[in-house]
Amino acid sequence: MxxxxxxxxxxxxxxxxxxxxxxxxxxxxxxxxxxxxxxxSDPTRIKILTAIKEDELCVCDLGHLIGVSKSAISHQMKLLRSYDLVKGRKEGKMVYYSLNDPNISRLIDKVYIHTKG
Incomplete structure (x- = not known):
């Protein structure tokens, strides 16, 4: 055929x-x-997702941890939220972010293991 x-x-x-x-x-x-x-595919977004897979974090803490500005974190969070990868929990004026889907954590872990051979 x-x-x-x-x-x-x-x-x-x-x-x-x-x-x-x-x-x-x-x-x-x-x-x-x-x-x-x-x-x-963006390293900053992977760092954010890896950080919040451990525990929820606010923008300030994420910025300090990753070494970028609050503005840069907020910009990335907006994109991550638009893809339903993260969710925010408001407490007063603070928003604490965490993963919206545990499959994302598993995906990151699996890909990390793959990169290590």
């Missing part, structure tokens, strides 16, 4: 291709996944 779009190659394992095709995500799901990985 020939491939799609007349590429002149032969498909040898149609049963395998059919099985794999059924397991693939939709184009929109691939876009969503890709966008999430783009958000996670």
């Amino acid at each position: 020939a491939c799609k779009e007349n590429c002149n190659c032969t498909i040898f394992h149609q049963d395998v291709l059919t099985k794999v095709e059924k397991s693939l995500y939709s184009d929109q799901e691939f876009d969503d996944l890709s966008n999430l990985f783009k958000v996670l």
Whole structure:
């Protein structure tokens, strides 16, 4: 059987291709996944997520811990919140941030282990 779009190659394992095709995500799901990985590709955001996976922290403490300004942390938190990666808990004038989904913590840990070989 020939491939799609007349590429002149032969498909040898149609049963395998059919099985794999059924397991693939939709184009929109691939876009969503890709966008999430783009958000996670920034070292400052990874530092923030790694810090708050241990305990909730305010912007001031995060800025001190990571070594960036409150403004920079707030900017990153806005983006992380827009992807539902973090949540805030208000206490008076302070907002304490934590992970919104424990799967993010596991993802970071798994990727870290992978980078260590």
